[in-house]
Structures are given as structure tokens and as C-alpha cells.
Amino acid sequence: MTIVVTGATGQLGHLAVEALLRRGADPTDVVATGRDLTKLADLAERGVRTVAADYSDPASLRAAFDGADRVLFVSGSEVGQRVAQHTNVVEAAVAAGVGLLVYTSIPQADTSDLVLAQEHRATEQVIRESGLPWVFLRNSWYLENYTPQVPTYLEHGAVLGAAGQGQVSAAARADFADAAAAVLLDPGATGGTVHELGGTESFTLAELAAAVADASGQDVTYTDLPETELVAALVGAGLPEPYAAVLADADRGIADGALEVTTGDLERLIGRAPTTMREAVTDAVTALRAARA
Ligand SMILES: NC(=O)c1ccc[n+]([C@@H]2O[C@H](COP(=O)([O-])OP(=O)(O)OC[C@H]3O[C@@H](n4cnc5c(N)ncnc54)[C@H](OP(=O)(O)O)[C@@H]3O)[C@@H](O)[C@H]2O)c1
Structure with missing residues (x-):
């Protein structure tokens, strides 16, 4: 099974590739993608295939997803441009016939009134309407935001x-990444599943x-x-x-x-606290x- 990870040059995506390998994925079955291949050199050294892909470049996405069974779609970081960019990702996944698109979203994306939720809600809608089997990983805040x-906290007291x-249910990026890897490697993972994830x-x-x-x-x-x-x-x-x-x-x-x-989905998916x-x-x-x- 070929698993493509987008945003692997970033923190969450990189950790997700590492979690896939730790959970036993064959490196040659994993494709790490990002805009700057030099940031993926360490993964290439471990046998992971690396492919350049830009959310603003549909041709690069189609090439990256060629032969992909499952894709971890890490939401982009260019706030304001993401609906158009994410639509490119979904269209490329449709063109490649991806079997499962796993998207990193935000808690209660369909009803959240957070400014940050707007692009996630729109992306989830594009994915739902694409006809692709999907899983939404609605990640709460990272502990690494704090x-x-x-x-600084110590300097100012x-x-x-x-x-x-x-209450914020923040969790470590590595734990969210491990949950993504668990879903990607689960043969029983089916489309139409929403995981609300938090500490x-x-x-x-x-x-x-x-x-x-x-x-x-x-x-x-x-x-x-x-x-x-x-x-x-x-x-x-x-x-x-x-x-x-x-x-x-x-x-x-x-x-x-x-x-x-408060779902307990994160602990359940990673199998530990x-x-x-x-x-x-x-x-x-x-x-x-x-x-x-
Ligand atoms: N839950 C939270 O607390 C929280 C906090 C911040 C962000 N987020 C969201 O979660 C995502 C992952 O978090 P993170 O910490 O891993 O962020 P990150 O380290 O900034 O990584 C973002 C990734 O998205 C990639 N990306 C952005 N625009 C792209 C484009 N046009 N084409 C291809 N790749 C693109 C970046 O690629 P480059 O290396 O080429 O820039 C990078 O790989 C973020 O992008 C954001 O949507 C969540």
C-alpha cells in the first residue's frame, strides 16, 4: 500500500512519516512530499520516496499522488489562500483515484466559530463533495503552541x-502525528469518519x-x-x-x-495516554x- 504524506517538510507531516515508519511501514511504501526537497533529505536517507509538490501547482500534486492508495493531507499554512490550494489537492487526489484521503482539520469544524475554522470547514466541504473516501482528523491545539x-512566561512571571x-485540549504534535499514522495503516479505516482529537x-x-x-x-x-x-x-x-x-x-x-x-479519540487511536x-x-x-x- 502506497501512502503519500503532504506537508512532510513541516513539523506535523514529518512526525507523521516518522510515526508510519515506527509503526512498521516499509519506507519504500511511503512518499513524503513538500515544496522543498532539501527539507526531506533525512527521510530520503531512510529509504522514503520524496516528491516535490506545491498546493498551488496542480500538476505537481497529480504527479505526487500517482499510484497513491492513501494520502495524509496536512492542511497548509498560508491562511487566506488555503481554500483554493486545498481544492487543488482534492482534485489531484480524485484524478489519482486515491482510496482514502485523511485531512487534518480543527475541532467541530462544521460548527466552530473560530476564524481559523473557516478554511477547514470549506475544505471539509470540498472533500465531502469530491466523492473520495475521507477521514477527518480534527486536531485541537498543539502543546507546542505554549x-x-x-x-517568556518565566521572564514576565x-x-x-x-x-x-x-479548557483547551492541547496535545503534542507527535501524538497527533501518531494518530494519523494509526489511521493510515489501519486496513479497517473507512471513509466518512470524523475523529475529534485532543489531549x-x-x-x-x-x-x-x-x-x-x-x-x-x-x-x-x-x-x-x-x-x-x-x-x-x-x-x-x-x-x-x-x-x-x-x-x-x-x-x-x-x-x-x-x-x-472530550471524545477520547486521540488516546484510543494511539493506544496509550x-x-x-x-x-x-x-x-x-x-x-x-x-x-x-
Ligand atoms: N493545531 C494547531 O495548534 C495548529 C497550529 C498551527 C498550524 N496548524 C495547522 O496544522 C498544519 C500542520 O502544522 P505544522 O505545525 O506541521 O505546521 P508547519 O510546520 O508550518 O508545516 C506546514 C506544512 O504545510 C506545507 N505547506 C504550506 N503551504 C504549502 C503549499 N502551498 N504547498 C505545499 N505545502 C505547503 C509547508 O511546506 P513548506 O515547508 O514548503 O512551507 C509545511 O510542510 C499547519 O499547516 C496548519 O494548517 C495547526
């Missing part, structure tokens, strides 16, 4: 957000701050801001305004439960100490 900020008391233990941003404080021994508290003030703070920290606005909107959604997932927020924070603090030692 852990790289641990040095604060986690800033606009998520109120909302088993959801948390508030106040609990995130408490975990950083516990792991570091320093005072770190959560400051909840109005959404507009969070945008201003993020812009002040150097983020472009449109990006800051999307992040603040995500926090507004977290306050309303938009990234809370996902990495918890406290484990990830402890690792980040340990790594920071080692880097500063």
Missing part, C-alpha cells in the same frame, strides 16, 4: 491570554501558568485580558496584527469551549535549564 513560550476559564486532560491557561510555576519554582500567574488588549500585547511583542488577531480569536474561542475535546500538559511543561523547563547551564 511550550516554546516557557522562557505571567501567561497572558483571553481564554477566561475555558485526555484538558486545562485552563491558569492551570498552564500553575504548571510552569511548579516546574520552575518561580512565580507565574495567568492574566486574563479582553481580546483587544491581547491583540495589542501580542503586536507589542512583535507579532504581525493579522496573526495576533487570529491567536486572540482562538483564545476567545477557547473561552467558549471551541478547542475542548497522550503526553500531558504538565509533562510537556516540565520537559520545556528542564531543557531551558540545560541550555542555560
Whole structure:
């Protein structure tokens, strides 16, 4: 069975290829695709086939999907362009007669009011209407949206957000990638399946701050801001305004439960407990100490 992974030059896609190999896939059955083949050199060295593919270049996609039985379609990162790009991916998968298209989406994509959900909802619709068998992996937030900020949290003694008391079911990218690999390798995986994926233990941003404080021994508290003030703070920290606005909107959604997932689908798919927020924070603090030692 030939499995093609798009976005393999990125973090999630790369981890998904590694998870496929760890789960026993033959490297020669796996095709890793991306725009820049040099970023796939390590996978090529392990025997994985690598093919250049750009979501904006339909011919490259058709060539990449030639002979594919299953495709992991990692959502693109160029917000605003993704519906057109993703439509190209779906059309190429149809042309290649792909047997299962597995798309990485966002929780409750069909009803979510998050700004980020709009392109996922449109993509899911294009996929549903394509006639292809599909699986949607509706991934909640990555823990890695928070852990790289641990040095900043410690510097300011604060986690800033606009998520109120909302729970976020963040999980490690590697766990979401492992779930994708499990689905891709499951002979019983059938089309028309939605997996709502998130960490088993959801948390508030106040609990995130408490975990950083516990792991570091320093005072770190959560400051909840109005959404507009969070945008201003993020812009002040150097983020472009449109990006800051999307992040603040995500926090507004977290306050309303938009990234809370209680299905247990992630733990069930990977067959083990996902990495918890406290484990990830402890690792980040340990790594920071080692880097500063
Ligand atoms: N759940 C979350 O918390 C969260 C957070 C951020 C993003 N996301 C979504 O999840 C996806 C995967 O996350 P990630 O952390 O792996 O992101 P990432 O490291 O930025 O990887 C994004 C991947 O998409 C590829 N891509 C973007 N535009 C493309 C195009 N026009 N043609 C071909 N490939 C294209 C990138 O290729 P290049 O290497 O060529 O740029 C890269 O391989 C993101 O793209 C985004 O849709 C989810």
C-alpha cells in the first residue's frame, strides 16, 4: 500500500512519516512530499520516496499522488489562500483515484466559530463533495503552541491570554502525528469518519501558568485580558496584527469551549495516554535549564 504524506517538510507531516515508519511501514511504501526537497533529505536517507509538490501547482500534486492508495493531507499554512490550494489537492487526489484521503482539520469544524475554522470547514466541504473516501482528523491545539513560550512566561512571571476559564485540549504534535499514522495503516479505516482529537486532560491557561510555576519554582500567574488588549500585547511583542488577531480569536474561542475535546479519540487511536500538559511543561523547563547551564 502506497501512502503519500503532504506537508512532510513541516513539523506535523514529518512526525507523521516518522510515526508510519515506527509503526512498521516499509519506507519504500511511503512518499513524503513538500515544496522543498532539501527539507526531506533525512527521510530520503531512510529509504522514503520524496516528491516535490506545491498546493498551488496542480500538476505537481497529480504527479505526487500517482499510484497513491492513501494520502495524509496536512492542511497548509498560508491562511487566506488555503481554500483554493486545498481544492487543488482534492482534485489531484480524485484524478489519482486515491482510496482514502485523511485531512487534518480543527475541532467541530462544521460548527466552530473560530476564524481559523473557516478554511477547514470549506475544505471539509470540498472533500465531502469530491466523492473520495475521507477521514477527518480534527486536531485541537498543539502543546507546542505554549511550550516554546516557557522562557517568556518565566521572564514576565505571567501567561497572558483571553481564554477566561475555558479548557483547551492541547496535545503534542507527535501524538497527533501518531494518530494519523494509526489511521493510515489501519486496513479497517473507512471513509466518512470524523475523529475529534485532543489531549485526555484538558486545562485552563491558569492551570498552564500553575504548571510552569511548579516546574520552575518561580512565580507565574495567568492574566486574563479582553481580546483587544491581547491583540495589542501580542503586536507589542512583535507579532504581525493579522496573526495576533487570529491567536486572540482562538483564545476567545477557547473561552467558549471551541478547542475542548472530550471524545477520547486521540488516546484510543494511539493506544496509550497522550503526553500531558504538565509533562510537556516540565520537559520545556528542564531543557531551558540545560541550555542555560
Ligand atoms: N493545531 C494547531 O495548534 C495548529 C497550529 C498551527 C498550524 N496548524 C495547522 O496544522 C498544519 C500542520 O502544522 P505544522 O505545525 O506541521 O505546521 P508547519 O510546520 O508550518 O508545516 C506546514 C506544512 O504545510 C506545507 N505547506 C504550506 N503551504 C504549502 C503549499 N502551498 N504547498 C505545499 N505545502 C505547503 C509547508 O511546506 P513548506 O515547508 O514548503 O512551507 C509545511 O510542510 C499547519 O499547516 C496548519 O494548517 C495547526
